[in-house]
Amino acid sequence: MSAESDATERTTVRTYVPAYQKAEWAEHADELDMSQSEFVRTMVQAGRSGFETAESESSVATDDNGTGEEAGSADETPGVDGLKDRVQDILADGDYYDWDDLVAELTDDIEERLDETLQELQSDDRVRYSGRHGGYVLDE
Secondary structure, three states, X not given: OOHHHHHHOOOOOOOXXXXXXXXXXXXXXXXXXXXXXXXXXXXXXXXXXXXXXXXXXHXXXXXXXXXXXOOOOOOOOOOOOOHHHHHHHHHOOOOOOOHHHHHHHHHOOHXXXXXXXXXXXXXXXXXXXXXXXXXXXXXX
């Protein structure tokens, strides 16, 4: 792969934030006439400008397996990074949540994210929808 294609290839980054924070970011992005992705990307880059490389490298700890992954939450559920933190954030308002309410809070943006992802994959000609077959398939 050439250096030029490395610089222009796009990839997905996912993060989880409380709903109120996402709403604030969306509002700010609208005020700046930016997409939410562009807003987050710009803010992350702006925040990174204050950190020197040596500081960034020292903030990464080696995990128990010696793989060099970031040390962080003790939540070891595969594929569910930060779930304990997210649940605590939801419960921090002091209200009682039943199981269904917690599930709804944790998955509130999944439909929006899935729709955006499918749109991106379709625009990249990587996935297509077939009305005849009633679903999505990889476009090979």
